[in-house]
Amino acid sequence: MYGGSVRLCKCAAHLPVGQPGRLNCTVVTENVIEAEELKRIVEFHGHMCPGLALGVQAARLALREIGAHAQDEEVVATVETDMCAVDAIQFLTGCTFGKGNLIHRDLGKNAYTFWRRSDGKAIRISGRPGVRRRDPEHQNLFERLAAGEATPAERDRLWKLHHERSAAILAMQPDELFTVVPVDDAPPRKARVHVSVECDSCREETMETRIRLLRGKRLCPDCFDWELGAG
Ligand SMILES: [Zn+2]
């Protein structure tokens, strides 16, 4: 179990060796999400919403079962959505796109798999049926906003419902929202570093594994599509 009441120094240089190192995991104490940490997650994401709240709860399970990403204990995650929840997961677990230990699989599911490289422990956390369901008023307002038809009053009402739903999600135990099952599978391969090659059309440097050949030209993916479309 990580977290507890001990606050680690947030500076990476002072993280104790051999300790769960990730900076933001103090959010998870036994049963409490600390208000101050929650505020930082909301600042990072931009707003509180039900998706972010679900991400907080999924991250709590990941921290409980696998621990946080640390230099001496690498964790890798795949996320099957690219929605709000992923920001909470990045913030809390330390698995981030930039470090290459967060991989998006575009499956459109509220599901997250975490591997601990040190001992191979892996779990998949997936949303229980109905956790994303909105009540009819909430759903109707959501659709009106998406269609650009919501009045200012409806927009306010939607955000009020968003906050109420978020608070309800955060008040639940994470196991009520998600199932956790062990996974018997190898973790994704570590990201490799590749050299960059200049695109013959736009001249931007592009990782060599992304370069494509067309009529003898070395092209970045966008230029490849453009030139192919141009015939
Ligand atoms: Zn959001």
Ligand SMILES: [Zn+2]
């Ligand atoms: Zn190009």
